[in-house]
Amino acid sequence: MACGLALLLVVFPLLDIVWVITVNGLSAFSVKLFTTNTTGASGGLRNAIEGTALITLFAMLIAVPMGIGAGIHLSEYGKNKTGSAIRFLSDVLTGTPSIVLGYFSYIIFIISFGWGFSLAAAAITIAILIVPYLARITELALEQVPNTMREAAYALGATDPTVVFKVILPAASSGVITGALLALAISVGETAPLIYTAGWSNYTWDGRFTHSPVGYLTYVIWTFIDQPDAQSHALAYAAAFLVMLVVLAINIGVRLTVRRTKFV
Amino acid sequence: MNILNKLRRTGVAALAIASLAGVTGTAKAQTVSVPLIESGSSLLYPLFNDWVAAYSADHPGADITTTSTGSGAGIAQAIKGLINIGASDAYVSDSLKAQNPSVLSIPLAISSQAVNYNLPGVKNLNLSGPILAGIYEGKITKWNDPAIAAANPSVTLPGHVIIPIHRLDGSGDTFIFTQYLAASDAGWASTLKYGTSVSWPAISGEIGAKGNSGMLSAAAANPYSVAYIGISYADKVASSGLGTAALLNKAGNYVLPTQDTITAAAESVADSTPADERISMIFTDAPNAYPIVNYEYAVVNSSQPASAIAEAVRAFLSWAITEGNAPSFMTKVHFLPLPATVVALSQAQIAKIQ
Amino acid sequence: MKIRPFRLSVFALSLLIPTALCAVVLFLVIYSGQAIMFNGLHFLTDVNWNLGDMYDDPVTVHGVSVPGGAEYGILVFIVGTLVSSGLAILIAVPLSIGAAIFLSEAVPGKIRPVLSMLVELIAVVPSVVFGLWGIAVLVPFIGHHLSPTGNGYGLLASSIVLALMITPIIASTLLDALLQVPKENRESAFALGATHFEVVSKAMMPMVRATLVGGIVLALGRALGETMAVLMVSGGGINILPTSLFSPISTIASFVAGQLDSAEADPTNMSVRALSEVALVLFLITLAVNASAKLLASGALNVRKRQS
Numbered sequence: 001m002a003c004g005l006a007l008l009l010v011v012f013p014l015l016d017i018v019w020v021i022t023v024n025g026l027s028a029f030s031v032k033l034f035t036t037n038t039t040g041a042s043g044g045l046r047n048a049i050e051g052t053a054l055i056t057l058f059a060m061l062i063a064v065p066m067g068i069g070a071g072i073h074l075s076e077y078g079k080n081k082t083g084s085a086i087r088f089l090s091d092v093l094t095g096t097p098s099i100v101l102g103y104f105s106y107i108i109f110i111i112s113f114g115w116g117f118s119l120a121a122a123a124i125t126i127a128i129l130i131v132p133y134l135a136r137i138t139e140l141a142l143e144q145v146p147n148t149m150r151e152a153a154y155a156l157g158a159t160d161p162t163v164v165f166k167v168i169l170p171a172a173s174s175g176v177i178t179g180a181l182l183a184l185a186i187s188v189g190e191t192a193p194l195i196y197t198a199g200w201s202n203y204t205w206d207g208r209f210t211h212s213p214v215g216y217l218t219y220v221i222w223t224f225i226d227q228p229d230a231q232s233h234a235l236a237y238a239a240a241f242l243v244m245l246v247v248l249a250i251n252i253g254v255r256l257t258v259r260r261t262k263f264v
Numbered sequence: 265m266n267i268l269n270k271l272r273r274t275g276v277a278a279l280a281i282a283s284l285a286g287v288t289g290t291a292k293a294q295t296v297s298v299p300l301i302e303s304g305s306s307l308l309y310p311l312f313n314d315w316v317a318a319y320s321a322d323h324p325g326a327d328i329t330t331t332s333t334g335s336g337a338g339i340a341q342a343i344k345g346l347i348n349i350g351a352s353d354a355y356v357s358d359s360l361k362a363q364n365p366s367v368l369s370i371p372l373a374i375s376s377q378a379v380n381y382n383l384p385g386v387k388n389l390n391l392s393g394p395i396l397a398g399i400y401e402g403k404i405t406k407w408n409d410p411a412i413a414a415a416n417p418s419v420t421l422p423g424h425v426i427i428p429i430h431r432l433d434g435s436g437d438t439f440i441f442t443q444y445l446a447a448s449d450a451g452w453a454s455t456l457k458y459g460t461s462v463s464w465p466a467i468s469g470e471i472g473a474k475g476n477s478g479m480l481s482a483a484a485a486n487p488y489s490v491a492y493i494g495i496s497y498a499d500k501v502a503s504s505g506l507g508t509a510a511l512l513n514k515a516g517n518y519v520l521p522t523q524d525t526i527t528a529a530a531e532s533v534a535d536s537t538p539a540d541e542r543i544s545m546i547f548t549d550a551p552n553a554y555p556i557v558n559y560e561y562a563v564v565n566s567s568q569p570a571s572a573i574a575e576a577v578r579a580f581l582s583w584a585i586t587e588g589n590a591p592s593f594m595t596k597v598h599f600l601p602l603p604a605t606v607v608a609l610s611q612a613q614i615a616k617i618q
Numbered sequence: 619m620k621i622r623p624f625r626l627s628v629f630a631l632s633l634l635i636p637t638a639l640c641a642v643v644l645f646l647v648i649y650s651g652q653a654i655m656f657n658g659l660h661f662l663t664d665v666n667w668n669l670g671d672m673y674d675d676p677v678t679v680h681g682v683s684v685p686g687g688a689e690y691g692i693l694v695f696i697v698g699t700l701v702s703s704g705l706a707i708l709i710a711v712p713l714s715i716g717a718a719i720f721l722s723e724a725v726p727g728k729i730r731p732v733l734s735m736l737v738e739l740i741a742v743v744p745s746v747v748f749g750l751w752g753i754a755v756l757v758p759f760i761g762h763h764l765s766p767t768g769n770g771y772g773l774l775a776s777s778i779v780l781a782l783m784i785t786p787i788i789a790s791t792l793l794d795a796l797l798q799v800p801k802e803n804r805e806s807a808f809a810l811g812a813t814h815f816e817v818v819s820k821a822m823m824p825m826v827r828a829t830l831v832g833g834i835v836l837a838l839g840r841a842l843g844e845t846m847a848v849l850m851v852s853g854g855g856i857n858i859l860p861t862s863l864f865s866p867i868s869t870i871a872s873f874v875a876g877q878l879d880s881a882e883a884d885p886t887n888m889s890v891r892a893l894s895e896v897a898l899v900l901f902l903i904t905l906a907v908n909a910s911a912k913l914l915a916s917g918a919l920n921v922r923k924r925q926s
Contacts, residue, residue: 003717003723004716006712006716006720007721007733009717010737010782010786011736016751017743017751040317066631066634069630072631074632085636086632086636088912089636090636091912092639092909093639093642095839095905096843097844097845098843098845099871100642100843100874101642103874103878104642106878108645110346128638131634135635159624160622185742189742189744189746192845199303200303200331202327202329203329213301213329218846221746222850223332225750225754225850226475226481227477236750237750243747244743244747248742255735255738334879337879337880337882340883341882344882357672357674358673359675360672360885432854432856433876433880434881457673457687458671460672460880461672461883462668463666464856464857466665471769471771471866472853474854474876482769485761485768485769486767488767488768
């Protein structure tokens with residue numbers, strides 16, 4: 001009985017969060033939300049939606065090759081001391097609070113490199129954040145490919161890249177894609193590493209990677225809720241709803257399709 | 265990497281098209297779209313939002329992003345070149361000015377700050393610098409403290425604990441509020457001094473809030489609290505049911521922030537404003553002057569990275585101190601326009617932006 | 619030895635991860651160097667964080683230029699971090715144990731995946747959304763019903779939000795371990811006439827204790843570094859140690875996020891360096907906690923192998 005109550009207490013806040021955000025978020029929905037930019041603390045969210053998409057896109061473009069490459073090394077050739085060390089340091093990076101990464105990027109990219117608040121700084125920071133996830137999930141996925149497949153491929157005279165790209169990666173593709181999707185969900189929901197790297201812009205992207213700040217959805221959530229007027233709160237809830245929708249949809253989808261493997 | 269290149273190219277192409285569109289539309293004041301970034305004071309934030317909306321309606325291609333971060337950030341980011349216009353309730357300090365001689369502090373309008381309280385049943389309240397200093401130092405902890413009672417003989421004060429609310433972020437509001445305390449209370453002047461952030465003494469139950477909006481929300485949510493809130497939030501303060509305190513000025517009168525009392529303070533300082541316009545209007549001598557009045561500054565680096573940016577900044581700031589000072593903008597936020605002498609000084613500073 | 623370009627290139631990619639980590643650590647150490655010298659050990663033991671008088675000329679102390687009166691003590695934030703995370707663990711552990719036992723023992727196998735997925739989903743809700751919910755629902759609730767001052771921001775709100783965020787980590791770790799307890803152990807206990815309660819508490823829990831502790835420490839690591847949700851509901855207390863559940867607090871992480879704006883205005887830049895030292899302390903604390911979680915987890919594995 002008590003245990004059932006505990007489960008209820010655990011699950012209830014999630015349902016309440018989803019309920020509160022959905023009700024308030026949906027009531028703020030309109031076509032304008034997607035077609036107009038933010039003006040001050042009102043207007044639409046087009047710039048923020050685009051900004052979040054761009055930051056996520058470029059972070060993934062940087063992180064996916066790095067993370068999958070590192071995962072290949074760890075799974076295929078990294079069963080030694082060096083591999084363990086990389087694995088340990090990768091876990092340390094995963095455990096590093098994201099605000100520490102944001103602070104690092106602010107001093108390095110924004111101030112020292114003189115990039116200013118920018119897409120490049122934001123995307124690189126998020127990439128650093130998600131690379132270790134991608135690497136470890138790729139490693140786990142590749143490890144589940146039976147060794148007989150590797151041995152068969154090598155016996156046929158296949159080279160390392162052929163074995164990895166033609167045999168192992170295809171066999172483990174669902175796991176790798178899962179990892180990439182989870183990393184994508186993380187980058188959509190992050191705030192702390194962006195506060196001092198992305199800045200904020202009321203306009204859509206002008207094509208510059210540096211010296212041009214970008215908006216993002218989580219900024220709207222945490223700053224506009226502090227504004228006193230109702231329309232700012234409505235925007236904050238609408239942004240929270242969008243972010244939550246993406247994150248939950250990805251996570252539910254992933255869990256429903258890859259039931260057997262447990263990554264997180 | 266191909267995708268990256270392609271994206272970069274389409275981005276560049278979009279930019280080229282955008283600037284072409286700008287060129288074909290040269291009939292208006294702006295030739296090329298130059299995105300500007302304004303950041304800083306949350307007190308100026310509502311006004312900047314109105315200004316930018318009106319300005320970009322008249323000036324297509326004038327893209328100005330406004331953000332509310334706090335005056336401290338506005339000053340610092342303008343100096344570092346992260347933003348074009350830093351909005352600040354405080355002028356640039358002497359030491360920062362010495363380090364960065366090219367950074368200008370340009371008044372845009374006259375503002376003031378209200379001390380607001382959430383006291384159920386109390387409609388009129390007199391407060392003074394020493395009383396507020398006592399509250400924020402933790403020496404005056406109850407609303408019926410003898411010092412508060414002495415300033416309010418006709419008011420029944422509750423015996424409830426006072427909840428002082430202060431700003432967490434680097435803030436020009438903190439700057440002018442603590443300047444008032446330092447100017448009127450010797451103890452505060454020698455220990456805590458003034459600045460965009462000060463080391464708030466530890467008081468049980470105190471609240472730290474982010475931005476004027478955070479101050480307002482916290483004050484509205486917490487009965488028996490006291491907060492300092494920029495005058496641009498006065499309408500929202502009134503509709504939240506908060507009271508506005510009459511403050512003791514240098515001449516010994518309790519005055520509310522009204523157009524007359526704010527004008528009295530501004531006029532007493534207008535003629536003595538120096539060429540770099542960094543001057544305090546806190547606690548002036550005029551008998552009817554409200555004690556917490558200040559210039560709202562644009563903190564701008566006079567050497568901008570490109571002449572097109574400099575031109576866009578000049579155009580916008582000149583507009584702000586002339587057409588932007590029209591009553592249609594000012595009354596909504598309870599600001600006052602700059603006196604003519606100060607407009608001339610600001611124009612001279614704006615002309616230096618290259 | 620044969621050169622294998624493919625192996626070398628994926629090896630190089632995998633080295634980027636430690637490189638990034640080392641860059642972050644090295645930068646934090648180098649950048650905060652001056653602040654470490656200036657602050658000494660007082661940094662960790664002083665209650666007051668004071669950026670100093672930025673409107674006066676900087677003064678020179680021990681050969682470093684700082685704003686007059688500047689002192690950087692982070693004891694308040696260390697205490698705020700440890701107490702809020704500690705309370706969060708106190709709330710989360712019984713909830714997680716209860717939920718995990720319920721899921722493994724009382725829920726039919728068909729519904730279990732759905733419910734355990736719900737629990738796991740809590741862990742993926744972005745922290746800024748937790749913060750928004752905290753501001754909209756939790757803080758007003760605490761303010762109206764619990765807090766004597768009527769102010770809902772503070773230690774309790776932070777701890778509850780943190781507890782919600784870490785419960786799924788502990789619960790799903792524990793659930794996995796419970797489901798892995800060999801059937802024979804359960805059944806032999808039942809055969810000896812033990813009640814269901816005794817089976818769980820005497821036969822199963824001891825077997826998964828090490829895993830549970832590992833999960834708790836892992837959750838602690840997450841709670842210590844949590845930034846946004848805490849920043850939004852903590853009340854941002856500075857210069858005062860928390861005295862009650864309703865005291866405003868700051869955690870190290872939320873303080874770094876909230877304070878850089880102010881620190882930037884320091885002409886001597888010392889406060890930005892001091893914040894870098896704060897970030898370094900946070901990094902070291904989470905490193906220690908996460909490393910012990912790893913050690914515990916590997917220990918737990920060994921125990922289980924020996925038993926089976």
